[in-house]
Amino acid sequence: MDKHEPAARKRYGQHFLHDPAVLARMVASVEPAPDDRLLEIGPGTGALTQTLLERVPRLHAVEIDRRLVAHLRSLYGTNRLALLECDARDVDITALANHLGQRVRVVGNLPYNISTPLLFHCLGHAAAIQDLHVLLQREVVLRMIARPSTPEYGRLTVTVASCAKAESLFEVGPGAFRPPPEVRSRWVRLVPYRSEPFPGAWDQAFADVVAAAFQKRRKTLANALRPLLLKEEIQAVGLDPQLRAENLTPPDYGKLARAISFLRTHPEHKMRGSEPS
Secondary structure, X not given: OOOOOOOOOHHHOOOEEOOHHHHHHHHHHHOOOOOOOEEEEOOOOOHHHHHHHOOOOOEEEEEOOHHHHHHHHHHHOOOOEEEEEOOHXXXXXXXXXXXXXXXXXXXXXXXXXXXXXXXXXXHOOHHHEEEEEEEEXXXXXXXXXXXXXXXXXXXXXXXXXXXXXXXXXXXXOHHHEEOOOOOOEEEEEEEEOOOXXXXXXXXXXXXXXXXXXXXXXXXXXXXXXXXXXXXXXHHHOOOOOOOEHHHOOHHHHHHHHHHHHHHHHOHHHOOOOOOOO
């Protein structure tokens, strides 16, 4: 490590990339063009930043650690690197894209301790994002791309499937970081959908039904969704109320979301059948 580089801080979940071959492979998969608007999350000591700046004239980056902000400014000044000193979860990506006049491309080595909420924050601005290339803990990526009826399949899988296409590109070992983490990582690409991937995916009720189902994933749908839908209402959309959360595909959750949305706006159609058993 360069003696002038700040040391990683555990409180921020910092593991700095340093392997030139890995960094080159990451940037090659992004294929940044000179007129792209890049937003790097968690630039750290600037290893990925430097590799990106070999391809683009300027980029934006968000960093919460003031030591690293000072270090990066000493390296790049402000002409080529526009630094936002804050928690990445507080960045209004939509406002940034509007300011820049085009959708942004998000890249970054996401801190393990907040990777999932940070990912959800980005996807909440999906309309302002062209794509995301991020480094995540291997287990998180496996959950993102899992198949129904597998142990990894869950709320993260279904939520991501409703707004973006996820693709695991390659694995990165602990030796590519300083200090080395105790887990393996994967570089993943997410491309937000520009239109609804399946009916109900963007209904307000979608998040509600997915959360309710997986909060009680060992229970049948009839029991897990009792506050939202009766057994007969689940059957009415063509699903077996005796199935469990992990047995449903993302489009199945879209069907349930549309049913809930309809019943919320037309309560007179709510069934009065027997309570689920």
